[in-house]
Amino acid sequence: MKASIDPWNVKEVKDYNKLMKDLGVDSFHEHAKKLKDAPPPIRRGLVLGHKDFSKILHAIQNKQKFAILTGLMPSGNFHFGHMSLIQQVIYYQKLGAKIYLCVADLEAMLTRNFNKEQAREIAINEYLLNYLALGLSTKNLHFYFQTEGNSEYNNLSKLASAKTTYNEVRNIYGEISPAKLISALTQAADILLPQLEGIPLTLTPVGFDQLPHANFTRDIAGRMNFSLPTFTFHKLIPGLQGVTTKMSSSKPESYIAFDDDEKTIAKKIYKYAFSGGQGTIEEHRKKGGNPDNDVSFQWLKYLFEEDDKKLEQLHHDYKTGKLLTSELKLILIEKIVNFLKQHNQRKEKARKDVDKIIKN
Numbered sequence: 001m002k003a004s005i006d007p008w009n010v011k012e013v014k015d016y017n018k019l020m021k022d023l024g025v026d027s028f029h030e031h032a033k034k035l036k037d038a039p040p041p042i043r044r045g046l047v048l049g050h051k052d053f054s055k056i057l058h059a060i061q062n063k064q065k066f067a068i069l070t071g072l073m074p075s076g077n078f079h080f081g082h083m084s085l086i087q088q089v090i091y092y093q094k095l096g097a098k099i100y101l102c103v104a105d106l107e108a109m110l111t112r113n114f115n116k117e118q119a120r121e122i123a124i125n126e127y128l129l130n131y132l133a134l135g136l137s138t139k140n141l142h143f144y145f146q147t148e149g150n151s152e153y154n155n156l157s158k159l160a161s162a163k164t165t166y167n168e169v170r171n172i173y174g175e176i177s178p179a180k181l182i183s184a185l186t187q188a189a190d191i192l193l194p195q196l197e198g199i200p201l202t203l204t205p206v207g208f209d210q211l212p213h214a215n216f217t218r219d220i221a222g223r224m225n226f227s228l229p230t231f232t233f234h235k236l237i238p239g240l241q242g243v244t245t246k247m248s249s250s251k252p253e254s255y256i257a258f259d260d261d262e263k264t265i266a267k268k269i270y271k272y273a274f275s276g277g278q279g280t281i282e283e284h285r286k287k288g289g290n291p292d293n294d295v296s297f298q299w300l301k302y303l304f305e306e307d308d309k310k311l312e313q314l315h316h317d318y319k320t321g322k323l324l325t326s327e328l329k330l331i332l333i334e335k336i337v338n339f340l341k342q343h344n345q346r347k348e349k350a351r352k353d354v355d356k357i358i359k360n
């Protein structure tokens, strides 16, 4: 059977390679190697797939203009599962791309039972504030809400409906509600928005859960004489319960939040972070651990250990049994606590920038 994915209800993805093959996604590996000074998600393989990225690489190498457009779903706390996306965005912003960030408040109202005020509050005080503290610049940034788009954008989301059929929708999404279909059409308009503003070359970095939207948008774009938007797809950062689980805003024991205190962080990691180590110390020393199955190692790899040499050393020491699970966990806890200390200071400064972006 062909692999499929429901963007409104992501289950864990067990086999990314099959998903990529079945849904027409190419490997990002060769491209990643050509991106200089890229952040860990790009450099260490979290970004696994793409559509048409060679166009973006060409633009980067030839200093041509391109835009990034991606979105956020304002329906819960900002947690570490959300960090890798904004790291990618910041990287491209530094390379000179204009950044469009879309708050999917309409989608949150249509599919998650949120009201507009709740969604707005989360988008600003959870997402935007943390994005800025993580290094997103207010320059070359267009931050907008789906509910506040102009009429050209609003019309585009409606006109897109004439360029698809129920058959196609069913093929891509399965049976979906009218509200979900409207969300999908709105997202297509989001992804084409930079083109309305005169930037034909765009990249939309997203998680693999958004893949059906990428295919839907590209189909529609082709039929409406837009350029085909390009995409990259990243794997989900694992939840604490295991490398194939996900961090879920409704399950606090699955993630570390940006406002968890030191004690909570230590407790969650000691208690829940799935270990790739052996059952006893003796056995661990003899056989070594498996970093690929170890959530603490994966978090260090994708989020917290910037230094490639240090990461390599940890990998080696863990695999050969020199480093115990409890020691690895302690390293991770210290990294997170340190990170958050600095992050909270940067957050204070970022409040001014929030006010610059959100006027009223």
Ligand code: TRP
Pocket (backbone or CB within 6 Å): 069, 070, 071, 072, 073, 102, 103, 104, 107, 186, 187, 190, 191, 204, 206, 210
């Ligand atoms: N559907 C996305 C999510 O659930 C949010 C979103 C809306 C989006 N418009 C977008 C993502 C455009 C990327 C590009 O997170």
